[in-house]
Amino acid sequence: MNNRKRVVITGMGILSPLADNIAEFRQALFNKQCAISDSQRFSRWFANARAAEVQGPGDYPGLSDEIINSLDNAALWAYKVGKDALTQAGLINHQASLDETGLIIGVSSAGTEAFLPLFERRMQDFSLAKAIFSGGFSSCCASVSSLLRLKGGVELVATACTASPNAIGMAFDYIQNGKSQIMLAAGTEPIYLPTFAGFYALNVMHPESCTPFSGTPGMSIGEGAGALVLEEYQHAVDRGATLYAEILSYATSCDAWHETGPDPRANGAVQVMIKALHNADIAPDRVDYVNLHGTGTEANDRIETLAVKKVFPHSASLPVSSTKSWFGHTIGAAGMVELIACLVTLPEKKILPTLNFGTPRVNCDLDYVANDFREQEVNIFVKNNYAFGGNNCSLVVSTQPASVPVTAYQEKRVAISGIGAITALGHTLNEMLEAIWSYQKPVALQPVVFHQDTLAEVRELLEVLRATRQFETVLGYSLPDVTPLLPEQTENFKTFQVTGLEPRQHLRRYDRRKATRGGTFALIALSAALTSARRKIRKDGDEIGLIMGMSRGSQETTWKYLQSLQPDPCKVRTSEFPGSLMNAIATFCGISEGIKGYTTTLATGENAALGALTYGYEIIRQNLQSQVIVGGADEYFPSMALYMDAVTQKLHMTADARDYQIYGNASSGFVPGEGACMLLLEAPETAEARGAAVLAEIVGYGKSCSNGYFAAEQLSENAQALTLAIDRALTDAGITAKDIDLVCGSSNGSQQHSHVEIDAIWQSFQYEKPQVPVVNYNAFFGFVASSAGLLNLAVLVDCFRQQRVPAIPHTQLFCDDRLNFVREPLNIPIKLALLLGANESGNYYALVIKG
CATH class of the missing domain: 3.40.47.10 (Thiolase/Chalcone synthase)
Known part of the structure; x- marks a missing residue:
C-alpha cells in the first residue's frame, strides 16, 4: 500500500469584481458587498442586463505593451493571479522550483476574445497579433507558463462550470503521483458576448441579483480569476511556507443524462460527493460545511438540495451556502473563486452566508446560512460544482493542515x-x-469548401489586414505573398476527410x-x-x-x-x-x-x-x-x-x-x-x-x-x-x-x-x-x-x-x-x-x- 502525500495550499491569487488582491477581497466579503449590478457592456444588446464584471483594464507590471496587446483577458487574468499566488507562496523568484512546477488552468471561453470583432462585426478592431497569440483555446496555458517561467508541463481543463475545481484536482494528482512537489492551478473566465447571449436566450438570468434557494429563480453571470499554489506538505514545511489549507481529495462524475439539465434524481451529484469523501476516507457526518454550486436556477437548487440530503445524515443541521450571490456565476473560474472565498473567511471561524436570501423555494429546506455570517469553527468542508453535460466535481478540504490522517492506495499497473x-x-x-x-x-485528399458567409468574412478581414499592414508588422511578409490563399484561389487547399x-x-x-x-x-x-x-x-x-x-x-x-x-x-x-x-x-x-x-x-x-x-x-x-x-x-x-x-x-x-x-x-x-x-x-x-x-x-x-x-x-x-x-x-x-x-x-x-x-x-x-x-x-x-x-x-x-x-x-x-x-x-x-x-x-x- 502507498500512503498518499499531503497536498497543502501555500499561495493564493484573486481577481474579482470585488477586489484584485487577497486582502481587499477578504475585506469585501466581510463587508457583505455584492458585485452584481447593471452591465454597461451588455446593455447595448439585452434588456435588464445584469452581471458581476471586473472593472478597468487591469495592471500588469513587468509586461510590455506589446505582450499585453497580444493577450486576451483570460490569459492576462490567469497570469496576474498566478503571479500573485506564487509571490504569496514565496516562489516567484525561485527558478529551481519553477522548473519543476506545472500549470493546470480551468476555463470555458478561452480563445474567444481575439475573434470577437468578427462576430460582433467590428472588423476594424481585429488584431492579427492577438489572433496568433490568444486565438487558440489553450493559448492561455502557453502564455502564462512562459511568462511565469514554469517548466513542469501544462493542461487546460474545459468542463465549463467545473473546470477550475477539476484543475485543482489534476494539480493534486500531479503531487500525489510524484511528478512535482509544487503545482499552480488557476481558473479564469471573462464574460464574452457568446456566453452572455447563450444564458440570456436560455431564459435563466435573474432580473436583479440571484437569490439561490429562495425567491425568484435565476442566475447572475460573473467573471474573474483565481489561482492556488499546491505543494507537497513536507516540502512546504521544510521551506517554512505558510499553510492555508489542505486538499484532502477530489472526484468527478457524469450524470449521463442531458446536455444542460441535471439528473432529477441527483445521482451524479450524489455519486461525486460520495466518491470524494471515500477518497479522503472521511465519513459524511464529519463534514462541517458545504459550499454549494448554488446557481440560483430552479433545477440546480432543487437537485443540489436533494443531493445533500442523500449524502449527509446530518443535513438538517449542516450549514451550506452559495457564494454566487456575491459575485455571480464565474463559469470556468467558479470553483476556484468560491474556494478562495472560503479559504479567506473560514479560518476566521466565519461561514459565508447566502446573500439576498428570502422565502425558501419548494423543496429547498436546508440550512443555507441566510444573509449573515455565522460564527462557527469549520475544519473539513466540501466544495461542489456542476456543469452543462452533467459534469460534476467535488473537493474535500481541511482548514487545519495535517489534522486528518493520510489515506493509502494499492498502486495498479495500467x-x-x-x-x-x-x-x-x-x-x-x-x-x-x-x-x-x-x-x-x-x-x-478532399477539397476545402468554405461556406459563403465565411468567404465574406475572409474577404472583409483581408481588406482590414491589408489596410492596417498587419501582415508586415506581425508576420513579416506582405499581403501579395498570401495571394494564393485568397478564397477564390485555393485549389490546393485540401484535407484528409x-x-x-x-x-x-x-x-x-x-x-x-x-x-x-x-x-x-x-x-x-x-x-x-x-x-x-x-x-x-x-x-x-x-x-x-x-x-x-x-x-x-x-x-x-x-x-x-x-x-x-x-x-x-x-x-x-x-x-x-x-x-x-x-x-x-x-x-x-x-x-x-x-x-x-x-x-x-x-x-x-x-x-x-x-x-x-x-x-x-x-x-x-x-x-x-x-x-x-x-x-x-x-x-x-x-x-x-x-x-x-x-x-x-x-x-x-x-x-x-x-x-x-x-x-x-x-x-x-x-x-x-x-x-x-x-x-x-x-x-x-x-x-x-x-x-x-x-x-x-x-x-x-x-x-x-x-x-x-x-x-x-x-x-x-x-x-x-x-x-x-x-x-x-x-x-x-x-x-x-x-x-x-x-x-x-x-x-x-x-x-x-x-x-x-x-x-x-x-x-x-x-x-x-x-x-x-x-x-x-x-x-x-x-x-x-x-x-x-x-x-x-x-x-x-x-x-x-x-x-x-x-x-x-x-x-x-x-x-x-x-x-x-x-x-x-x-x-x-x-x-x-x-x-x-x-x-x-x-x-x-x-x-x-x-x-
Missing part, C-alpha cells in the same frame, strides 16, 4: 485493453492497419439529431474500444470514466452558434449553445453509452489526447476508478480558424497526399485530418478476469513545457523541453535510453515541429542508442490534431503484436541524417517504445509503452 479508431484511411482500426501494412496508394461513413453500421445507439461530426467519430471509436476490450456497459456506468482531449471541438456547431449572434444576439440559437462547449463531445458520448465515472475534457490543443492518456493513467494507477476511456476527436470544418492557419503558413498546401512528408527535407506545414482514437485503460488483472487481452501497458510518462512562447526563435528551448520530458518519462519508468526499442514521434510535419522532435531524440539517445529506429505515421491519415499521438500509439500496439514496424510513408529525402528513420518495413524485436507528442504552444509529452 494496461490498454481496447482500441478504437476512425480516420480517412479507414472507418475501423483494422481497416486502418490493413491499409498501412499494404500501402498501395495514398488517401485522396472521412468519407462514406454510415454511423448506424457501427453503433447500436445513435441519435443523429444530437450528433456532431466530431461526436460521431468519437462515439464510433469509443464503441469499438469497448468491443475490443469485451466490455459492455449495462448498469455499471459509474465504474467507467471518460477523459477526452480536444483541439478545436465541435467546429460546425460553434460556427452555427456564432453566426446566429447576428443580427440580434437576443435571438441566438440556444440549440447550439451547449454543443459549442469543449466538453460537448464527452457529453454526447457519456449520454449515449451511459458512462458516469470520472469524466473530464482537456482542451490543451494538438495532442490533447496524450494529456487525457496521462490523466487516465493516474486515475487507474491510484485505483480511483476501475476503468477509464481516454481519447480525442477532430472534425473537418472550413472555418475562419482553418483559414487563419493557412494565412499564417502553418498548413501545407497540396493537392496530393504524397506531398505530405513528415521529417522531409522540404516539409512546409501540416495537412489537416479528421477522425478519432479511443483507448480503454484498466489494470491488467481486471482485463484478464473478463477474458480481454492486454494489448500494451503504460509504464511511465513525463511532461515539460518551454518558456519560449513569445520568442522569435525558440527551436533550441523547445527541444530542451522535449528532452526534459523524455528524461522524466524514462526515470518514471525506471529505465534508460538503451532500453527503448522504437521511438515514435507525432510531429505535424512542419520544419519547426520536426526539428524539435529530431533534436530532442538525438540529445536523449546519441550516447546510449543513437541508431534507435524512429517512426511517425501522421502522413497516412493526416494530422488529426487532438489524437495524433493516440493514432500513432494504435499503430505501435500493432507493432508489438507483429514484431514488425511499418515505414514512414512518402518521405524520400529526410531532413536530418543523424537519426535512423524507418525507410522500409522492419522485422525487429520490440518490447519498449517511446511515444512523443507536443501541443502547438511548447508543451511536451513522452510516454514509455510496453508491449
Whole structure:
C-alpha cells in the first residue's frame, strides 16, 4: 500500500469584481458587498442586463505593451493571479522550483476574445497579433507558463462550470503521483458576448441579483480569476511556507443524462460527493460545511438540495451556502473563486452566508446560512460544482493542515485493453492497419469548401489586414505573398476527410439529431474500444470514466452558434449553445453509452489526447476508478480558424497526399485530418478476469513545457523541453535510453515541429542508442490534431503484436541524417517504445509503452 502525500495550499491569487488582491477581497466579503449590478457592456444588446464584471483594464507590471496587446483577458487574468499566488507562496523568484512546477488552468471561453470583432462585426478592431497569440483555446496555458517561467508541463481543463475545481484536482494528482512537489492551478473566465447571449436566450438570468434557494429563480453571470499554489506538505514545511489549507481529495462524475439539465434524481451529484469523501476516507457526518454550486436556477437548487440530503445524515443541521450571490456565476473560474472565498473567511471561524436570501423555494429546506455570517469553527468542508453535460466535481478540504490522517492506495499497473479508431484511411482500426501494412496508394485528399458567409468574412478581414499592414508588422511578409490563399484561389487547399461513413453500421445507439461530426467519430471509436476490450456497459456506468482531449471541438456547431449572434444576439440559437462547449463531445458520448465515472475534457490543443492518456493513467494507477476511456476527436470544418492557419503558413498546401512528408527535407506545414482514437485503460488483472487481452501497458510518462512562447526563435528551448520530458518519462519508468526499442514521434510535419522532435531524440539517445529506429505515421491519415499521438500509439500496439514496424510513408529525402528513420518495413524485436507528442504552444509529452 502507498500512503498518499499531503497536498497543502501555500499561495493564493484573486481577481474579482470585488477586489484584485487577497486582502481587499477578504475585506469585501466581510463587508457583505455584492458585485452584481447593471452591465454597461451588455446593455447595448439585452434588456435588464445584469452581471458581476471586473472593472478597468487591469495592471500588469513587468509586461510590455506589446505582450499585453497580444493577450486576451483570460490569459492576462490567469497570469496576474498566478503571479500573485506564487509571490504569496514565496516562489516567484525561485527558478529551481519553477522548473519543476506545472500549470493546470480551468476555463470555458478561452480563445474567444481575439475573434470577437468578427462576430460582433467590428472588423476594424481585429488584431492579427492577438489572433496568433490568444486565438487558440489553450493559448492561455502557453502564455502564462512562459511568462511565469514554469517548466513542469501544462493542461487546460474545459468542463465549463467545473473546470477550475477539476484543475485543482489534476494539480493534486500531479503531487500525489510524484511528478512535482509544487503545482499552480488557476481558473479564469471573462464574460464574452457568446456566453452572455447563450444564458440570456436560455431564459435563466435573474432580473436583479440571484437569490439561490429562495425567491425568484435565476442566475447572475460573473467573471474573474483565481489561482492556488499546491505543494507537497513536507516540502512546504521544510521551506517554512505558510499553510492555508489542505486538499484532502477530489472526484468527478457524469450524470449521463442531458446536455444542460441535471439528473432529477441527483445521482451524479450524489455519486461525486460520495466518491470524494471515500477518497479522503472521511465519513459524511464529519463534514462541517458545504459550499454549494448554488446557481440560483430552479433545477440546480432543487437537485443540489436533494443531493445533500442523500449524502449527509446530518443535513438538517449542516450549514451550506452559495457564494454566487456575491459575485455571480464565474463559469470556468467558479470553483476556484468560491474556494478562495472560503479559504479567506473560514479560518476566521466565519461561514459565508447566502446573500439576498428570502422565502425558501419548494423543496429547498436546508440550512443555507441566510444573509449573515455565522460564527462557527469549520475544519473539513466540501466544495461542489456542476456543469452543462452533467459534469460534476467535488473537493474535500481541511482548514487545519495535517489534522486528518493520510489515506493509502494499492498502486495498479495500467494496461490498454481496447482500441478504437476512425480516420480517412479507414472507418475501423483494422481497416486502418490493413491499409498501412499494404500501402498501395495514398488517401485522396478532399477539397476545402468554405461556406459563403465565411468567404465574406475572409474577404472583409483581408481588406482590414491589408489596410492596417498587419501582415508586415506581425508576420513579416506582405499581403501579395498570401495571394494564393485568397478564397477564390485555393485549389490546393485540401484535407484528409472521412468519407462514406454510415454511423448506424457501427453503433447500436445513435441519435443523429444530437450528433456532431466530431461526436460521431468519437462515439464510433469509443464503441469499438469497448468491443475490443469485451466490455459492455449495462448498469455499471459509474465504474467507467471518460477523459477526452480536444483541439478545436465541435467546429460546425460553434460556427452555427456564432453566426446566429447576428443580427440580434437576443435571438441566438440556444440549440447550439451547449454543443459549442469543449466538453460537448464527452457529453454526447457519456449520454449515449451511459458512462458516469470520472469524466473530464482537456482542451490543451494538438495532442490533447496524450494529456487525457496521462490523466487516465493516474486515475487507474491510484485505483480511483476501475476503468477509464481516454481519447480525442477532430472534425473537418472550413472555418475562419482553418483559414487563419493557412494565412499564417502553418498548413501545407497540396493537392496530393504524397506531398505530405513528415521529417522531409522540404516539409512546409501540416495537412489537416479528421477522425478519432479511443483507448480503454484498466489494470491488467481486471482485463484478464473478463477474458480481454492486454494489448500494451503504460509504464511511465513525463511532461515539460518551454518558456519560449513569445520568442522569435525558440527551436533550441523547445527541444530542451522535449528532452526534459523524455528524461522524466524514462526515470518514471525506471529505465534508460538503451532500453527503448522504437521511438515514435507525432510531429505535424512542419520544419519547426520536426526539428524539435529530431533534436530532442538525438540529445536523449546519441550516447546510449543513437541508431534507435524512429517512426511517425501522421502522413497516412493526416494530422488529426487532438489524437495524433493516440493514432500513432494504435499503430505501435500493432507493432508489438507483429514484431514488425511499418515505414514512414512518402518521405524520400529526410531532413536530418543523424537519426535512423524507418525507410522500409522492419522485422525487429520490440518490447519498449517511446511515444512523443507536443501541443502547438511548447508543451511536451513522452510516454514509455510496453508491449
